[in-house]
Amino acid sequence: QSALTQPASVSGSPGQSITISCTGTSSDVGGYNYVSWYQQHPGKAPKLMIYDVSKRPSGVSNRFSGSKSGNTASLTISGLQAEDEADYYCSSYTSSSTYVFGTGTKVTVL
Amino acid sequence: QVQLVESGGGVVQPGGSLRLSCAASGFTFSSYGMHWVRQAPGKGLEWVAFIRYDGSNKYYADSVKGRFTISRDNSKNTLYLQMNSLRPEDTAVYYCASRIAADFKDWGQGTLVTVSS
Numbered sequence: 080q081s082a083l084t085q086p087a088s089v090s091g092s093p094g095q096s097i098t099i100s101c102t103g104t105s106s107d108v109g110g111y112n113y114v115s116w117y118q119q120h121p122g123k124a125p126k127l128m129i130y131d132v133s134k135r136p137s138g139v140s141n142r143f144s145g146s147k148s149g150n151t152a153s154l155t156i157s158g159l160q161a162e163d164e165a166d167y168y169c170s171s172y173t174s175s176s177t178y179v180f181g182t183g184t185k186v187t188v189l
Numbered sequence: 190q191v192q193l194v195e196s197g198g199g200v201v202q203p204g205g206s207l208r209l210s211c212a213a214s215g216f217t218f219s220s221y222g223m224h225w226v227r228q229a230p231g232k233g234l235e236w237v238a239f240i241r242y243d244g245s246n247k248y249y250a251d252s253v254k255g256r257f258t259i260s261r262d263n264s265k266n267t268l269y270l271q272m273n274s275l276r277p278e279d280t281a282v283y284y285c286a287s288r289i290a291a292d293f294k295d296w297g298q299g300t301l302v303t304v305s306s
Binding site: 080082113115117124125126127130134136168170172176177178179180 | 251
């Protein structure tokens with residue numbers, strides 16, 4: 080159950096687009112369309128932003144989008160805003176009927 | 190609206206036990222699976238355990254298998270995590286999270302467990 084690999088940090092200027100990658104294996108990310116993404120502000124609980132690779136829960140801005148290619152999933156934030164500065168985590172269902180989270184990415188708005 | 194409220198955290202010595210609770214409201218608790226997720230101080234999220242809506246199946250992370258037990262009481266709308274043989278590396282904020290339409294859809298505010306002598 081090794082954690083999925085994410086870049087430690089990603090930054091961008093307001094209005095720009097950024098993409099966060101989440102790399103796993105064929106036993107997790109590559110094997111199922113059950114990849115989700117979470118936003119976590121300091122001291123707060125995580126918030127679901129994307130589920131089932133590319134679906135957005137009600138109330139989540141359409142500036143957030145998800146995709147997957149092979150064993151790597153991606154979260155794109157377009158029109159970056161100051162409030163998007165947070166930690167982001169991916170997760171995936173696995174072939175062992177368990178779940179695994181990513182290592183986390185700190186997004187900085189310059 | 191969905192509300193999840195964890196309780197039961199605290200300081201415990203290595204080798205000790207603790208039982209966490211997660212009180213659910215705002216949805217039909219007995220219809221949905223539930224997760225426990227933890228986050229060590231300054232670290233990332235770690236999935237801990239999952240239980241199906243009726244308690245028929247339970248799944249655990251290797252790091253807690255054999256020491257932690259997830260359970261639920263649908264008559265009380267409450268999820269539990271019994272933690273035995275606690276280790277310093279179990280120190281974390283423990284969150285319960287729902288599986289309503291999506292895994293980890295709704296989260297509680299978390300409860301802090303500190304394992305230290």
